[in-house]
Every structure is written in structure tokens, then in C-alpha cells.
Amino acid sequence: MKIAVDAMGGDYAPKEVVQGIELARDAYPDVTFQLFGKSDQIKQYLKNDQNIDVIQADEVIEMGDEPVKAVRTKKQSSIVLAATAVKEGDADAFFSAGNTGAILAAGLFIVGRIKGIDRPGLTTTLPVITGKDAGKFVMIDVGANADTKVLNIYQYALMGKYYAQNVHKVANPRIGLLNNGTEADKGDMAHRKVHDLLAADKDINFVGNVESRELLNGVADVVVTDGFTGNAVLKSIEGTALSMLKLIKGSIMAGGTKSKFGALMLKGTFGDIANSMDYSQYGGAVLLGVKAPVVKTHGSSKAPTIKNTIGQIRDIIDSNMISDLNTYLTDHAEDLKQIKDSIKNSK
Amino acid sequence: MKIAVDAMGGDYAPKEVVQGIELARDAYPDVTFQLFGKSDQIKQYLKNDQNIDVIQADEVIEMGDEPVKAVRTKKQSSIVLAATAVKEGDADAFFSAGNTGAILAAGLFIVGRIKGIDRPGLTTTLPVITGKDAGKFVMIDVGANADTKVLNIYQYALMGKYYAQNVHKVANPRIGLLNNGTEADKGDMAHRKVHDLLAADKDINFVGNVESRELLNGVADVVVTDGFTGNAVLKSIEGTALSMLKLIKGSIMAGGTKSKFGALMLKGTFGDIANSMDYSQYGGAVLLGVKAPVVKTHGSSKAPTIKNTIGQIRDIIDSNMISDLNTYLTDHAEDLKQIKDSIKNSK
Structure with missing residues (x-):
């Protein structure tokens, strides 16, 4: 290649x-x-x-x-x-x-x-840092499209599924919709429509709405969201992790000899944490x-x-993954057209 | 009272x-x-x-x-x-x-x-944990309205200003718009319109777009955003901070005697960090x-x-703050009506 x-x-x-x-x-x-x-x-x-x-x-x-x-x-x-x-x-x-x-x-x-x-989405792999299933998950879209429509988020789920399945080798990827509550009726009208579309799709292992508070606990293998929210959430996670590491460092430096000695003994631990939060180990962001x-x-x-x-x-x-996704889209072109029409008609 | x-x-x-x-x-x-x-x-x-x-x-x-x-x-x-x-x-x-x-x-x-x-917004006070200006800032809306319009975010800026000024005693509060980049043309159409409205308002000390990555570094005294994004960002910050504290704890417990001894010496430091991230010390969320x-x-x-x-x-x-905000809204009723009309007409 x-x-x-x-x-x-x-x-x-x-x-x-x-x-x-x-x-x-x-x-x-x-x-x-x-x-x-x-x-x-x-x-x-x-x-x-x-x-x-x-x-x-x-x-x-x-x-x-x-x-x-x-x-x-x-x-x-x-x-x-x-x-x-x-x-x-x-x-x-x-x-x-x-x-x-x-x-x-x-x-x-x-x-x-x-x-x-209709619109490609930008995908990032993030670490699952707590919980039994410590591993990773993909989030899509993290910023390709600021103006995202229902159809786009639905298609992100299809793309994310093939990414998790083919690239991350997750057998039946759990797809979650990022929303401001786990109940089915949460969020604005667009998110409610996406929820219903995903819930009705037999080819998608939809686990429902997920909250950003739970992302790093591994609630889903694929988290779909509009590019504006996804970008804000990704940057919040990054910013908070970095700020906390700085805070720990600052607090240790201000804490006197005992504190510095303690930090020396925990050097491995801090290294582990920085590694856990360093998602560049999973590579870059992929335009799917x-x-x-x-x-x-x-x-x-x-x-x-x-x-x-x-x-x-x-x-x-x-x-x-791309040819498998292509095959799915071709084989299901008629179903996907119906979904597109149903979204148009529901407006 | x-x-x-x-x-x-x-x-x-x-x-x-x-x-x-x-x-x-x-x-x-x-x-x-x-x-x-x-x-x-x-x-x-x-x-x-x-x-x-x-x-x-x-x-x-x-x-x-x-x-x-x-x-x-x-x-x-x-x-x-x-x-x-x-x-x-x-x-x-x-x-x-x-x-x-x-x-x-x-x-x-x-x-x-x-x-x-037109629509009240839910406000939370969050800590500024790094940077010279370590203090606090308010974010509005963190979840009262999932369907937020341009006019609502503009009004959040007015409400947030009076909160920071009267309650937090910040002389001339810096207002930032949460967006997915700092440039003026970032975000969807709604965010671009809000940006331009705030930039044109002489009563608002607008510092431009701010990214969620920088929030805890104190980029603004008031951060305005739609309730959907604000809720997602707030929960991301909470979730990441909690996950990191859990990760530190888990890593220490798995790290053997040296690591546990180090942790004992850093007990004060970890306490400081937990305190810094504990925004309940600032009270509750206020519906403004x-x-x-x-x-x-x-x-x-x-x-x-x-x-x-x-x-x-x-x-x-x-x-x-409420009577001062009221006075401002009454005194500027004509200007605010013009802004409202201009938003309607630009659609």
C-alpha cells in the first residue's frame, strides 16, 4: 500500500x-x-x-x-x-x-x-480510562461540520460502526448518541429525531443517549454527535485533563520537601496517567x-x-472498512433513501 | 430577607x-x-x-x-x-x-x-484552576434550553454580565462566546450572528470566541453558550476531573508500597486538587x-x-443584580427591540 x-x-x-x-x-x-x-x-x-x-x-x-x-x-x-x-x-x-x-x-x-x-465526519479515538472495560471508543463528528443535520448524525453512526468493527475489531459496536440526558426525549428536536432513527435501525446496536460525563467510563464504542458539540466536548476533555495535570504539578512544587518527595515516589503513577490521557497514541483524527x-x-x-x-x-x-461501508451503502441504498425522505417529510 | x-x-x-x-x-x-x-x-x-x-x-x-x-x-x-x-x-x-x-x-x-x-438560562460558577488569575467564572446556559436561538444567547450575555458584576464583584466582566475556534467566523450561522451582535454592543466587554479547552484557564468571566453545548461541556469537565481522580487513586493502589507511601506524602496536594475542582463550594446553579x-x-x-x-x-x-438587570432592560427596551427585530429580519 x-x-x-x-x-x-x-x-x-x-x-x-x-x-x-x-x-x-x-x-x-x-x-x-x-x-x-x-x-x-x-x-x-x-x-x-x-x-x-x-x-x-x-x-x-x-x-x-x-x-x-x-x-x-x-x-x-x-x-x-x-x-x-x-x-x-x-x-x-x-x-x-x-x-x-x-x-x-x-x-x-x-x-x-x-x-x-452526505457529509463526511471527523472521528477521534479516545481512551476509556475507568471502568472494567478500559479500552477506547470513537467519537464522530468532532468538528468537520458545525451545521449538522439529523441525516448527518444518522450517517455518522453507520460510519462509526464500520470504524469500530473493522479497525478496532469490536464485534457488535455499541452506538451511543451524545445528549444532555439519557432519557429518549432529551435534547433538541434534532437529537430526538436522531434517537428515534437509530433506535428503529436493526443494523445498529444502539444503546441510547449517553452523557458527556460518562464518556471516559466506556458507555459506548461509538459516540455520535453534531460537529459543534463534539468539538466542544473533545476540547473540554483535553483542557480539563491538561489543567489537572498542571494543577497537580503546581501544587506539588508549592508543597515543600515532603510533597516533592512524595511526587518522586509517584513518578510512575503520573506517567501512567499522562499516558492514559494521551490519545495521540491512537493516531490522528480520521475523516470518514x-x-x-x-x-x-x-x-x-x-x-x-x-x-x-x-x-x-x-x-x-x-x-x-471503506469498501465494507461502501457495500453496505450500495446494498441498502433504497432503505437509506427512504430514511432521507422521511426526515425531509417530517419537517 | x-x-x-x-x-x-x-x-x-x-x-x-x-x-x-x-x-x-x-x-x-x-x-x-x-x-x-x-x-x-x-x-x-x-x-x-x-x-x-x-x-x-x-x-x-x-x-x-x-x-x-x-x-x-x-x-x-x-x-x-x-x-x-x-x-x-x-x-x-x-x-x-x-x-x-x-x-x-x-x-x-x-x-x-x-x-x-425571552428565555431564562441556567448559570453555573466554575473554578479557574490554572493561570495567574485563578478564580472563577460563570457559564450560561448549562441546560435550561436545548433549543437555543441567537436572541437567547445574546440575552445570556446581559444576564451573565450582571451576575459577574454584582455577585462576583468583577468590575468590567469579560464576556466570551463558547465556540469551536477563536476566529470571528467560527461555528454555525447562529454562533456567527451572536458573535457579531456581542461585538457590536458597547455595553458588553466582549472578548470574542473562547474554546472549551481554555475555560479552566480563565479566558473570560462569563462564558455564554446554548444550553445543549453548555450542558455537554459542563458534564465533560466534571466527568474528566472525576475520571482522572479515580485513575490517580487506582494507579496508586496498584502501584505497591512506594507508590502508596508517595501518595501519603501528597495527601494535602490531592485534597487541594479535589477542592479546586469542587464547584459546589460556589453554591448551586442559578436560573437567571x-x-x-x-x-x-x-x-x-x-x-x-x-x-x-x-x-x-x-x-x-x-x-x-435582578433589579439592576431590570433597570437596564427597561432603560434599553427600544434598543433591545431593535436587536430582536434585526435577528428576525436576517432570517
Whole structure:
């Protein structure tokens, strides 16, 4: 398999991207890479070009660029060229640590939507840190669409199901709808409609509404939500975890010798906690609903995270999740059209 | 001042409510209380009835009751009678630890909206745990309205401003709009409109969009959001903090003697952290936009939390926030009508 990489995206590009891809190349001999970007800069860091093609891109989409406009106008940018390689079948997946909006736009407009999916959703894997079932779950959408409709959230459930089933190897993934209470009638009208649609769908193992308070306790394998709420919840979890770690550190430093000695003895524990909360170990955020894996990591990612993300992309490709999802959508096109019509008519 | 108390609400009612009110009575000699509920049960726990009137209520609205229906049909319930005492001017504020929906419904339908406010919003005070300005901020709405419109969020900003200014004594409160990015054009159409309205309002010290990742770092004194997102974010913060404390505990217990010894030395630190995250110290959630303070605490509240919440209610009454907000709304009725019309016309 071949992965098209935007070598110019992220705070430490191209250095950490190139080093991460070399780590990935050493770990996954079955993967080859196309590195798009400024060749001279890339080659400065590339130690060994085995399985790695460097392809010149004259332009770079910067973090501050307006995403859609940048994708439309910077035709020679590393993001546009890498996404185009996927569109044309030269590569199987697209990876970048750059401008999120531009990656989403390139996924949507260049790689292209799967037939039957109205809007792709951005998916993140998060840790389950308490409870017997400590593991992980996926949340979709965490920010691809701020204006989300009933039909979109319903389709997120289908996409999330195939992700959990094929990539996370969960036999019959439990799908939960993020809502402000567990009762069926909670939330605004849109959430009530989504609840009823999912509850009625025999192909979905729907466990009902889930509250954000319970997410890290493993209430579901897939949590579906609109992109606005999903983004706010993801950032709340991140922010709270980071603030607590800072608070612990600050409190220890202010606490005198006894406290510092105690902290030394708990060093392993704090390391475990930081690891448990570090969801970059699960790789990047995946844009689901497009024809090939489009994956982004945090702009601050360094080489080891980039290597992990390549491992995740390899798992996605190996899992056949996109072709399985495609098959389902094709086989059930008539049912899905009826659902779409029923939503339109209920307005 | 006189506070009408639902003595039957909460997991430990009436015992902890009665004990909390006695603590509050001892702490605040200028406050008198009306305790609504089953008199015989209340009297069983009441040690000293100084400044406390016990008023019989034959019915109780249970946690599982459908809120609006319960408020309409259980006319002799402690919630309905206590709210009615406020409506009729017999009491200055209404407090309960019971069914949240019923408290909101009693606030809205019995105590009544302030003229000029279309929908009251539920407000919570949260800690700022990192950064130089460690203190607190208010978030509104955290769940009164799942279907929130542009006008509602705009009005939350006005209400939150008076809360921070009068009750928290913040001179010129910084108002932030919770959004999925700090740029002015972030979010769905509704959030963009709210952003522009707040930015144009000379009476609002608007600091722009704020992200949920930064809330605990003190980016604003008042954070406004729709009730669906606010509820999800509040519960994410709670859930993540609780999960991390559990994780720390579990990791220590699994970590052997050295780890346990370290934990012993850090006991003070962990206590500080639990305190920092315990927002019940700031009292309960306040329904703003009704004619008198309507305040609820967690159903699990015990006597000390109930006493703190009474202190908070006393501060709200003393601060004249409701009459100041009223004056502002009356003086600016024409401007506010124009804003309302402009929102209608922009649709």
C-alpha cells in the first residue's frame, strides 16, 4: 500500500514529518510513501529514501490560510498534490499534520465523498480510562461540520460502526448518541429525531443517549454527535485533563520537601496517567465518509506520533472498512433513501 | 430577607436540607426561612425553629416525574408551594435540591420571566484552576434550553454580565462566546450572528470566541453558550476531573508500597486538587432571567453544600443584580427591540 504524505504540515515540518515517516517505513515494510513538499528541505532530513518517493510541491498551505480558498487556489501545494495522488489512485491514503480546515476541504473536494454519505465526519479515538472495560471508543463528528443535520448524525453512526468493527475489531459496536440526558426525549428536536432513527435501525446496536460525563467510563464504542458539540466536548476533555495535570504539578512544587518527595515516589503513577490521557497514541483524527482514508494529527506532533498515525492508516486500509461501508451503502441504498425522505417529510 | 426552601428535594431530603438550613440560619442571622414539605418529617430533624417556618406541603415532585406536567398537576407539592410564595412576594428567593426540570418549570411558570428576557438560562460558577488569575467564572446556559436561538444567547450575555458584576464583584466582566475556534467566523450561522451582535454592543466587554479547552484557564468571566453545548461541556469537565481522580487513586493502589507511601506524602496536594475542582463550594446553579433568584444544587448535596448555597442566594439578593438587570432592560427596551427585530429580519 502507498500513503501520500503532506511533508510541509505541522509545527515541526518538514523535519519531524520526515523522521516520523522513516520510523514508519522501518516498522511497516509493506508500506511505501510519497512525500509531497519542498524537495530540498525534505532531502535535508531524509536519511534513507528506501520506499520513500519525494515529490516536489512548490506551494505550502499555511496554518492561517482560509481553508477552502487555499485548496482552490494553491494548486501546487503539498496538501492539494497529496490529495490528488489519492484521487487519481496513485496512493491509498492521505496524511497531514497541517491546516485542519484545508485537510477537510481537500478530503471533501479532491478525494471525494462516498456515494450515500452526505457529509463526511471527523472521528477521534479516545481512551476509556475507568471502568472494567478500559479500552477506547470513537467519537464522530468532532468538528468537520458545525451545521449538522439529523441525516448527518444518522450517517455518522453507520460510519462509526464500520470504524469500530473493522479497525478496532469490536464485534457488535455499541452506538451511543451524545445528549444532555439519557432519557429518549432529551435534547433538541434534532437529537430526538436522531434517537428515534437509530433506535428503529436493526443494523445498529444502539444503546441510547449517553452523557458527556460518562464518556471516559466506556458507555459506548461509538459516540455520535453534531460537529459543534463534539468539538466542544473533545476540547473540554483535553483542557480539563491538561489543567489537572498542571494543577497537580503546581501544587506539588508549592508543597515543600515532603510533597516533592512524595511526587518522586509517584513518578510512575503520573506517567501512567499522562499516558492514559494521551490519545495521540491512537493516531490522528480520521475523516470518514470519503473514498480513501484522510487522516490528520495535531500540528504539534513529533516523529513518534506520526509513526503511530501511519500505523493507524495501515490498519484502516487493511481492515477494508471503506469498501465494507461502501457495500453496505450500495446494498441498502433504497432503505437509506427512504430514511432521507422521511426526515425531509417530517419537517 | 426570606428564602422559600423545598425541604423534600434531593437524595438526602428532608434530613440534609433541614440540617443545612439550620447551619445557614446560624451563619446568616439576617435571613429567615420557609421550609415547605411534609411537616412531620421536617420537624423530626429540626432542632431549633428560630427564623424557620415549617409549611405543610402534601405532595412531593419525585426525581422521575415529568417536570412540566408535575408542576402543573401537583399543586400542593413543596416545589410549587415554595415557588408560589416567591411569586406572591412572601419570599425573596426559591431554593431546591430536587428535580431540575421541575425547578426550572416552577421558575419559569410560577416565579415568572423578567420582562425583556425571552428565555431564562441556567448559570453555573466554575473554578479557574490554572493561570495567574485563578478564580472563577460563570457559564450560561448549562441546560435550561436545548433549543437555543441567537436572541437567547445574546440575552445570556446581559444576564451573565450582571451576575459577574454584582455577585462576583468583577468590575468590567469579560464576556466570551463558547465556540469551536477563536476566529470571528467560527461555528454555525447562529454562533456567527451572536458573535457579531456581542461585538457590536458597547455595553458588553466582549472578548470574542473562547474554546472549551481554555475555560479552566480563565479566558473570560462569563462564558455564554446554548444550553445543549453548555450542558455537554459542563458534564465533560466534571466527568474528566472525576475520571482522572479515580485513575490517580487506582494507579496508586496498584502501584505497591512506594507508590502508596508517595501518595501519603501528597495527601494535602490531592485534597487541594479535589477542592479546586469542587464547584459546589460556589453554591448551586442559578436560573437567571426570572423575577427572583431560583437556585438548585445537585441532588446529592449534603448540609454544608446547602448552607453554602444559601450564602450564595443571600449574596445574589444583597447584590441587587435582578433589579439592576431590570433597570437596564427597561432603560434599553427600544434598543433591545431593535436587536430582536434585526435577528428576525436576517432570517
